[in-house]
Amino acid sequence: MTPSRFFDRISRLDRRWIFLAILLAVALPFLTPLEFRAKPSEQTREFDRALDAALGTGKPIMVDVDFGPQTMAELEPLLLGVMHRIFESETKAIFFTLMPDAAAPTRQYLSEMAKEYGLEYGVDYVFLGYASSFAYTMYGMGTSIEKYFHEDDRGTPLGEIPIMKGVERLADVSAVVNMASNSFPKFWIQYGVAPFGFDLLVGCTAVNATDLYLQTGQLKGLLAGGRAGAEYEALLVEKGVVSQTGDATRGLGSQSLALIAILLFIVMGNAGYFLGRGARGPGRDERGGRP
Amino acid sequence: MRNLLVAATFIGLAASASAAVAEVYPPSNARAADVPNDGGGAIEVSWEPSPSREIAGYRLTRFSEGAPDGELVAELPPVDTAFTDDAESESPPVDGTPYSYEVSAISPDGEIAGAPRTAQVTSSPSWIHAGRIANLAALLVFVAMFFVLVYRGKRGKPLFIRPIDALDDMDDAVGRAAEMGQPVFYAPGLHSITQPATVASVSLLRRVAERSARLHTPVKVPNYDPLTWPVAQEVVRQAFDRAGRPEEFNPDDISYLTSRSFTYAAAVAGIMVRERTASNFLIGHFYSESLILAETGVSTGALQIGGTDSVAQLPFFITTCDRTMIGEELFAAAALVGDDPVSRSTVKAHDWFKALIMAMILGGAAACALADTGILESLLDLFGVNDPAQAAASVIGWVRGGLR
Amino acid sequence: MKGGIGYRLPFALMLVLGIFFAAQYYIPHPVVQGPKEMMLQWKQPLNAFIIFLALGGLVVMHARKVIRRQKRWGYSVVTLVAMAAMIFAGMVWGTGEGTVFSDWFKNLVTPIEATMFSLLAFFVASAAFRAFRARTTGATILLISAGVVMLGLIPAVEDAIPPLGEVANFLLKYPNTAAKRAIMIGVALGAISVALKTILGIDRTILGRDER
Numbered sequence: 001m002t003p004s005r006f007f008d009r010i011s012r013l014d015r016r017w018i019f020l021a022i023l024l025a026v027a028l029p030f031l032t033p034l035e036f037r038a039k040p041s042e043q044t045r046e047f048d049r050a051l052d053a054a055l056g057t058g059k060p061i062m063v064d065v066d067f068g069p070q071t072m073a074e075l076e077p078l079l080l081g082v083m084h085r086i087f088e089s090e091t092k093a094i095f096f097t098l099m100p101d102a103a104a105p106t107r108q109y110l111s112e113m114a115k116e117y118g119l120e121y122g123v124d125y126v127f128l129g130y131a132s133s134f135a136y137t138m139y140g141m142g143t144s145i146e147k148y149f150h151e152d153d154r155g156t157p158l159g160e161i162p163i164m165k166g167v168e169r170l171a172d173v174s175a176v177v178n179m180a181s182n183s184f185p186k187f188w189i190q191y192g193v194a195p196f197g198f199d200l201l202v203g204c205t206a207v208n209a210t211d212l213y214l215q216t217g218q219l220k221g222l223l224a225g226g227r228a229g230a231e232y233e234a235l236l237v238e239k240g241v242v243s244q245t246g247d248a249t250r251g252l253g254s255q256s257l258a259l260i261a262i263l264l265f266i267v268m269g270n271a272g273y274f275l276g277r278g279a280r281g282p283g284r285d286e287r288g289g290r291p
Numbered sequence: 292m293r294n295l296l297v298a299a300t301f302i303g304l305a306a307s308a309s310a311a312v313a314e315v316y317p318p319s320n321a322r323a324a325d326v327p328n329d330g331g332g333a334i335e336v337s338w339e340p341s342p343s344r345e346i347a348g349y350r351l352t353r354f355s356e357g358a359p360d361g362e363l364v365a366e367l368p369p370v371d372t373a374f375t376d377d378a379e380s381e382s383p384p385v386d387g388t389p390y391s392y393e394v395s396a397i398s399p400d401g402e403i404a405g406a407p408r409t410a411q412v413t414s415s416p417s418w419i420h421a422g423r424i425a426n427l428a429a430l431l432v433f434v435a436m437f438f439v440l441v442y443r444g445k446r447g448k449p450l451f452i453r454p455i456d457a458l459d460d461m462d463d464a465v466g467r468a469a470e471m472g473q474p475v476f477y478a479p480g481l482h483s484i485t486q487p488a489t490v491a492s493v494s495l496l497r498r499v500a501e502r503s504a505r506l507h508t509p510v511k512v513p514n515y516d517p518l519t520w521p522v523a524q525e526v527v528r529q530a531f532d533r534a535g536r537p538e539e540f541n542p543d544d545i546s547y548l549t550s551r552s553f554t555y556a557a558a559v560a561g562i563m564v565r566e567r568t569a570s571n572f573l574i575g576h577f578y579s580e581s582l583i584l585a586e587t588g589v590s591t592g593a594l595q596i597g598g599t600d601s602v603a604q605l606p607f608f609i610t611t612c613d614r615t616m617i618g619e620e621l622f623a624a625a626a627l628v629g630d631d632p633v634s635r636s637t638v639k640a641h642d643w644f645k646a647l648i649m650a651m652i653l654g655g656a657a658a659c660a661l662a663d664t665g666i667l668e669s670l671l672d673l674f675g676v677n678d679p680a681q682a683a684a685s686v687i688g689w690v691r692g693g694l695r
Numbered sequence: 696m697k698g699g700i701g702y703r704l705p706f707a708l709m710l711v712l713g714i715f716f717a718a719q720y721y722i723p724h725p726v727v728q729g730p731k732e733m734m735l736q737w738k739q740p741l742n743a744f745i746i747f748l749a750l751g752g753l754v755v756m757h758a759r760k761v762i763r764r765q766k767r768w769g770y771s772v773v774t775l776v777a778m779a780a781m782i783f784a785g786m787v788w789g790t791g792e793g794t795v796f797s798d799w800f801k802n803l804v805t806p807i808e809a810t811m812f813s814l815l816a817f818f819v820a821s822a823a824f825r826a827f828r829a830r831t832t833g834a835t836i837l838l839i840s841a842g843v844v845m846l847g848l849i850p851a852v853e854d855a856i857p858p859l860g861e862v863a864n865f866l867l868k869y870p871n872t873a874a875k876r877a878i879m880i881g882v883a884l885g886a887i888s889v890a891l892k893t894i895l896g897i898d899r900t901i902l903g904r905d906e907r
Binding site: 328329330331416417418419420423424426427430433434437441484485487488490491493494497517518520522526543546547549550551553554556557579580582583585586589600602605607609610611617618619621622623625626633634637638640641644645648 | 753814825
């Protein structure tokens with residue numbers, strides 16, 4: 001086989017070899033003692049400072065959990081980190097969701113946190129459950145929360161819940177923290193922050209990162225993706241809120257090796273493209289057609 | 292005698308010291324004002340804190356014709372320096388009724404020191420939200436451009452709109468499927484029909500369906516949203532009717548699958564692989580499952596045309612689709628597909644308004660740069676403006692506020 | 696506009712309500728906000744009816760496949776049985792923590808959907824291998840900037856070569872954000888245009904109609 005034919009075959013590598021390489025890259029850190037650590041970046045510290053400022057006002061904080069099983073790996077560490085900060089500071093918290101998938105996981109997280117921090121439901125925290133029509137609900141909560149969440153997740157009317165006393169609308173809470181796997185943060189800004197003006201902090205997947213809103217000040221803090229989760233875990237350990245890092249840090253190794261694998265394949269693909277041109281003939285791409 | 296004098300001095304000093312500890316001073320500069328930009332029934336009261344070393348809190352009392360002796364509105368912690376008297380109060384203010392407020396500091400012993408009452412104020416609802424006037428002005432400018440261009444379009448004035456490659460390639464894509472004897476696949480996105488991207492997608496579906504009907508090619512349209520599904524079905528049925536092939540329309544080809552994004556992706560991937568669709572149209576709003584759809588299409592060798600308003604998914608479409616409509620091109624393509632002058636002219640409104648935005652951004656950036664270098668101040672001085680430094684700061688503040 | 700009241704009524708409603716909901720954003724007066732609040736609350740029970748529409752459509756489609764023994768009708772049986780079982784479990788034992796519904800969701804739906812999501816990792820790799828080729832000048836710039844950003848995201852590499860991390864952050868913060876903003880401005884204008892055309896009845900797509 002001539003070198004150009006070899007490189008041409010490299011450029012047309014069967015995807016299954018790529019899948020196998022990614023599988024190995026992702027699995028290896030779990031099977032070896034390889035450890036990857038993240039250092040908290042300035043953006044992560046900025047999120048924590050903004051959260052700190054909200055926790056220091058004495059008002060309850062609202063947390064909107066909008067992710068399902070698919071993105072749990074990326075967003076669960078962010079949410080748990082925020083929950084640790086909230087409950088460790090003994091701030092009251094009101095949880096709700098605008099996505100039906102998120103209700104069951106949120107209940108589970110809250111019950112674990114309640115055990116760990118000795119929290120009393122209805123006094124230290126409450127879960128309002130799921131409300132449909134996210135855009136209308138976001139807009140409506142600016143004037144009345146009770147009209148969109150008549151009862152909490154357990155069926156208790158809001159007026160009978162101690163933590164909801166004095167919390168009629170979004171202006172009555174210190175901030176809204178949105179953990180979302182979709183474009184809900186953008187809608188929060190459109191239907192919440194723009195008309196009513198309150199502090200919004202966001203945790204989202206890396207692909208949905210809404211940095212542009214952070215730059216304009218419409219968001220007070222942003223944590224995007226698994227890497228931000230690992231950075232936040234490191235920051236929480238640094239501050240003594242938790243004793244050890246969690247799943248996001250464990251996943252950082254897989255993420256790093258997968259990125260290296262992708263980069264290697266890109267290099268291989270380009271080498272195959274340029275060095276395999278002789279085998280393909282002039283003016284033809286890897287599929288045999290004209291690019 | 293001398294000892295008596297010393298003792299008396301000490302007693303006097305002790306008395307005045309304890310009086311200073313017990314004395315409470317009122318807050319100052321108390322003022323009340325109608326809360327602006329609201330539906331009425333709200334008055335904001337604010338004050339400067341009491342200079343006393345220690346107070347237990349503040350008491351807010353409201354006076355009106357109906358309550359000349361005052362009614363207690365709230366008792367507030369010592370850190371507060373403002374309070375909104377609104378619907379949350381036990382007896383909210385009534386619009387049109389004059390009220391005045393007295394803010395009193397309360398000492399730990401219960402002594403009260405009241406500030407002078409505020410001037411009378413009445414609450415009233417606002418007809419216009421002053422903070423959104425710039426937003427309203429921008430919307431009205433765009434609407435005006437829209438109507439001017441629709442008028443010009445109806446009058447038959449020619450308008451240049453750059454060609455959209457994906458729109459031109461749509462017919463070729465359907466032709467490819469017809470030649471290969473395989474169906475066309477069309478995914479209208481994961482948003483409801485109430486969202487603009489889906490409305491645009493369904494407009495494009497009409498064109499694809501018509502062309503497919505003329506070429507005797509089935510078109511598969513699996514839906515994520517139950518509201519989009521009957522609309523898509525009706526659009527495809529009409530397309531087959533218009534092509535004179537109503538008997539070839541199969542309603543089962545336009546189905547509702549599921550409203551869970553990855554379940555939808557799994558089902559759609561299955562359809563693409565089993566049916567070996569020759570041309571795939573992925574047009575609408577998508578979430579992270581978009582790469583699964585598009586990459587599966589690549590693996591089956593289909594020709595793919597994508598278009599989405601979802602900025603996060605655009606990179607995936609660009610790397611996997613043969614042609615991609617980026618953001619606004621989706622809406623422009625939907626407007627151009629009917630090829631009528633009114634719709635074409637509405638596309639031009641985007642261009643005009645974007646030109647205005649670009650001019651404002653460049654102008655604002657230039658003004659800020661001139662200010663930072665001191666050139667703006669020098670220019671204003673040259674034109675004989677009084678206090679050029681203050682004037683420059685005002686101009687920059689106006690520019691920044693307007694751009695925001 | 697031709698046609699009787701049944702034909703014209705949807706257009707009249709779209710026009711009136713479209714203008715009302717655009718105007719209410721700028722008018723805080725209770726005369727406008729009161730009806731707006733009322734109408735926003737109507738949306739929630741409407742959603743319940745949409746669920747029935749979805750459920751009905753699924754049942755009819757899959758039942759038809761089973762009755763007519765169409766291709767792969769066995770999967771339709773699985774779909775119908777699974778749907779019925781989840782609905783039954785939710786209605787009889789509730790959907791709270793520890794119920795059958797919750798266990799099935801946690802142990803079946805969650806792992807399946809997480810698996811589907813994790814396919815993205817493999818597909819990103821194969822898409823990147825295929826697409827990031829320096830065929831043209833634009834593709835080369837894309838390739839280099841993607842490579843820099845990917846390297847900059849690896850903590851070990853960022854620690855070893857700090858300038859790389861700074862360049863990666865710069866690319867994400869400025870050119871990437873600027874492009875995103877530009878696209879979003881265009882999308883917003885396009886969306887307003889579609890909304891205006893729908894409200895004014897120029898575009899009747901939303902009703903499944905074509906005539907202008």
